[in-house]
Amino acid sequence: MADGILDQFSRLTTFLGLALGPDYEVALHDLTDKHCSIIAIANSHVSGRTVGAPLTNVALQILKDGSYRHSDYLVHYPGLSREGKPLRSSTFFLKEEGELVGMLCINFDDSRYRAVSQAVLQLCQAAGLEGPEEAPASQIPERFHNSIQGVAREAVAQALAGLGREAGQLTPEQRQQLVSALEPQGIFLLKGAVKEVAQALGCSQATVYRYLSQARREEEL
Template sequence: MFINNKELKKYIPIANMIAKTFGQNCEVVIHDLSVPQNSVIYAINNHVTGRKVGQSFDHLIKQVLLSKNFDGDYAANYKIVTESGKEIKSSTSLIKNSKGEIIGALCINYDLEPMKNIKEFLDDFMNIEQEKIEKDIEPFDNVIQIVDDLIDRIVSNSNVDNLKRKDKISLIKFMDEKGIFLIKGAIEKVANKLKISKVTVYSYLDEIRKD
């Protein structure tokens, strides 16, 4: 395993400690947000959700950055459901470098399935709050900056001037799946970065969502 970012590499022992403390039902994942499309750089006990190195983030925007419970650079105790239907209790903390810049995220995913028959434990442990995700949310300034950085990094991996229509649609589809367009003003920012009009972005989104 090779990790470019030395500051993120420091979190591997912490991830291992958390996983060993809480056992095989506790998955810990480290993300490098400088490479959004392949942000997963480390995962332990990844049988819980099936996360693999090289995959992208899934819930960072929708259930962390846009959560009313997101405070102090972390969101705790939100629920996700795997493709196989398992309920997972998750918590995510953003990772900053020495300059205070957001560079990554550490995520804890705990498999609740084996505990469903332990009533007393569940009453205390399964404290999960769900929120309705709305479009065009007015997020905190630091959330706007994080999403702006993600847009920059997603688009900067491509030569915009040489992108074909299908390539632009592919980038917009990726950003739509990750919740980028839930942030107010994201349509305009993506349009500017891809050197197309807002109307074109809306047209691509309609095409993507119909498919």
């Protein structure tokens, strides 16, 4: 049944890409394969991904926390392309009997429209009116990669930035803290993520598995 639903949405992906235009990327994820989950994509230049790309950090978080069970979609959250361009992202959850089987995602590059609005605001400011302040970011942006390595390495880099340390400076306790921070993000749902995290931290896979086991024991308390 899931194949039938995904086949229908695959055709919808192409249609929406054409109907909405080149500033809108439309991507269809098959949740039966988290490692190569994109099975259809339109206007892929927006994020730089291709068919076969893995789930994003936000998608993994949704799978991990089960938030899809209480909603049918997530709209207008921040994204960030591989080139660092801000995107506005939305995701529709495809479910069968309450279980998530796919995601239809739209990533909007509004940079052209921002440029126009900024030009208008500059005219207003020249007339003595102040433009609105940017709202502070309240959510970690969705980041897009074509490989599991990219997803895992990005997650480690963000965690290291939060600790204010480089990988070689971490104590065993700090490595445990970092792995414990990664576990709720769903990074380890990806096959091969342990290997990538171990390489990024400069330790063995066995060490990461030990930290991961400890993190999961603490979750259960």
